[in-house]
Amino acid sequence: MTKELRRISIVLLAMFLVLFGSTSIIQVAQAQNLAANPADRRSLYDSYSIERGAIIASGTAIASSVPSSDVYSWQRQYVDPQMWAPVTGYFNPVLGSSTGIENAMNQDLSGTGGSQFLARLEQIISGKPARGSNVVLTLDASVQKAAYDALGSLQGAVVAIEPSTGRILAMVTSPSYDTNSLAGHDATQVNTTYDQLVAQATNPLYNRAIGGNLNPPGSTFKLVTASAALATGNYTPQSLLPNVASYTLPGTSTSISNDTGGTCGPGDQVSIADALRLSCNIPMAELAAQLGGETIRKEAEKYGFNTSFDLPITSTASVYPSNLSDTRAALSGFGQGDVRATPLQMAMVSAGIANGGVVMKPRMVDQVIGSDLSVQQTFGNEQFGQALDSTLDAEMVQMMVANVSSGIATNARIDGVSVGGKTGTAQNGPTDPYTLWFTGFAPAENPKVAVAVVVENGGGRGQSGSGNSLAAPIAKKVMEAVLGK
Known part of the structure; x- marks a missing residue:
C-alpha cells in the first residue's frame, strides 16, 4: 500500500468514526431531548405510524391503540374513560395535544425514549412493525373503582397512597369527562x-x-400544627391550652369560635390531644400563634407543602406562605387564612404520619415494558423527608386513632380495624358553601393505605354538611377496598 493510499484510508476511517460517534450521540444520548422538542416535527409524524404503547393498571390496559383508516394510522381508545381521566388524560395526534400519563410518559408510549434505542434498532433489523412501550401504573383498579363509585356525583377528588412506598393506589376527580371524546381524529x-x-x-x-x-384544608391541617408543636420539643399531646368560647385574633378585634359555639369540652384548659380529637378551632389557633408561622411552615414543608411533584404528572404545589403575620398564623393553625392544599398533599400528611414520620415521594408508575415484554425501566421508591422522629410520630398516630374511635371522625370506623384520621370543614366566605375533608390511614398498626378526600361546594348542602358526614364515608370505602373488607 502506497503512503498516499494509507493516508487516505486513515482519513476515511477517522471520518467514519466521527460520523458513527455523532449519529450515536444524536440517536442515543440526545434522543430524549430531541423527541421532547416541540419543533421536532419528524418525531411527531413518525409517531403517527407507530402503534402507541398501552397504559396498564392491575394487569389490564386502560388505554390502548386500535387501527384507524386515516393518515394517523392508530386511534387512541380508553376503558372506563371518566373513571381514569385524571390518570390517563388523552392523546390527540390531530391537534398535537395530550394530558395526564399520555403526556408525561409520551416518549415511552410513542417509542421515542432514549432507553428504547436498542428496541427500535431490533425492530428495524427484524422487520417488525414499530411499537411504543407499555407503561405499568401503580394504581389498583379495584381501589380506583371504589373511590370513583364512592365519590359519585359529588364535586371533589380522592387520592389513596401506600404509605411505605409513596405508590399512588387511586386518583379520582369529579366531575370528570370522556377522554375518548377528545382523542378522536375529527378536529x-x-x-x-x-x-x-x-x-x-x-x-x-x-x-x-x-x-x-386549591382549597383551604380546614381542620385536616391541624395535624400539621400539632406535628409542628411536637417537633419543637416544647409540647406533648397533653400540653394544655386555654379553653375559651371566643378568641380574638392577635393584633385585631376579630374573634373566632369553635364549631360548637362553646368551649372545647369542660374545664378552663384543654390538651392538644383533646383539641385535635374534638376538632376545636380556638386551641389550635392559640397554639399556632405561640408557634409562629415560620415554625409551622417549616414543618408543613417537611410533609411536601410548597413543593410540586412529578408523579410523573406534575402536581400543583400546596401552599403555606412565608412570613405570615401573627393573625394569619393563628388562622393557619386550623387550616384557614392563606393555607391551600390538594388532596394529594393531605394524603401525604397522613401517609407520613402512618409511616413512622417518613414522607415518601408520591409516584404513579412502576415500570416501562417493551412490546417484547422486556422491562426497560423500573421506578423505585424515594424518600422525600423526615417530618417527625418515630417516637413523636407514634404520639401523632395515637391522636389520629382517637379522632376516629372517640372523636368527631366516627364515620371512618371500620369493624375490626384500627383507623387513624382527621376531618375538616373549611370555610370559604360568610355565605359560601363549605369545603369538606377527610384524611387518614389504616390499619394503624401496619398501615397499608393513606387516603384524602375533598368534597367541594358543600356537597350540595351549603354550610350544613361536614367532613365527617360526607368525606369520611368515602374514605372508609376506599380503605376497605385496599384492605379487602
Whole structure:
C-alpha cells in the first residue's frame, strides 16, 4: 500500500468514526431531548405510524391503540374513560395535544425514549412493525373503582397512597369527562367538545386530586400544627391550652369560635390531644400563634407543602406562605387564612404520619415494558423527608386513632380495624358553601393505605354538611377496598 493510499484510508476511517460517534450521540444520548422538542416535527409524524404503547393498571390496559383508516394510522381508545381521566388524560395526534400519563410518559408510549434505542434498532433489523412501550401504573383498579363509585356525583377528588412506598393506589376527580371524546381524529368535533368542557362552571377538565383551584384544608391541617408543636420539643399531646368560647385574633378585634359555639369540652384548659380529637378551632389557633408561622411552615414543608411533584404528572404545589403575620398564623393553625392544599398533599400528611414520620415521594408508575415484554425501566421508591422522629410520630398516630374511635371522625370506623384520621370543614366566605375533608390511614398498626378526600361546594348542602358526614364515608370505602373488607 502506497503512503498516499494509507493516508487516505486513515482519513476515511477517522471520518467514519466521527460520523458513527455523532449519529450515536444524536440517536442515543440526545434522543430524549430531541423527541421532547416541540419543533421536532419528524418525531411527531413518525409517531403517527407507530402503534402507541398501552397504559396498564392491575394487569389490564386502560388505554390502548386500535387501527384507524386515516393518515394517523392508530386511534387512541380508553376503558372506563371518566373513571381514569385524571390518570390517563388523552392523546390527540390531530391537534398535537395530550394530558395526564399520555403526556408525561409520551416518549415511552410513542417509542421515542432514549432507553428504547436498542428496541427500535431490533425492530428495524427484524422487520417488525414499530411499537411504543407499555407503561405499568401503580394504581389498583379495584381501589380506583371504589373511590370513583364512592365519590359519585359529588364535586371533589380522592387520592389513596401506600404509605411505605409513596405508590399512588387511586386518583379520582369529579366531575370528570370522556377522554375518548377528545382523542378522536375529527378536529372540528374535538374542538367543539373541548370548548364545551372548558365552558362548564364545574371545570370537568381539572384534576382536582393534584391541582385545579386549591382549597383551604380546614381542620385536616391541624395535624400539621400539632406535628409542628411536637417537633419543637416544647409540647406533648397533653400540653394544655386555654379553653375559651371566643378568641380574638392577635393584633385585631376579630374573634373566632369553635364549631360548637362553646368551649372545647369542660374545664378552663384543654390538651392538644383533646383539641385535635374534638376538632376545636380556638386551641389550635392559640397554639399556632405561640408557634409562629415560620415554625409551622417549616414543618408543613417537611410533609411536601410548597413543593410540586412529578408523579410523573406534575402536581400543583400546596401552599403555606412565608412570613405570615401573627393573625394569619393563628388562622393557619386550623387550616384557614392563606393555607391551600390538594388532596394529594393531605394524603401525604397522613401517609407520613402512618409511616413512622417518613414522607415518601408520591409516584404513579412502576415500570416501562417493551412490546417484547422486556422491562426497560423500573421506578423505585424515594424518600422525600423526615417530618417527625418515630417516637413523636407514634404520639401523632395515637391522636389520629382517637379522632376516629372517640372523636368527631366516627364515620371512618371500620369493624375490626384500627383507623387513624382527621376531618375538616373549611370555610370559604360568610355565605359560601363549605369545603369538606377527610384524611387518614389504616390499619394503624401496619398501615397499608393513606387516603384524602375533598368534597367541594358543600356537597350540595351549603354550610350544613361536614367532613365527617360526607368525606369520611368515602374514605372508609376506599380503605376497605385496599384492605379487602
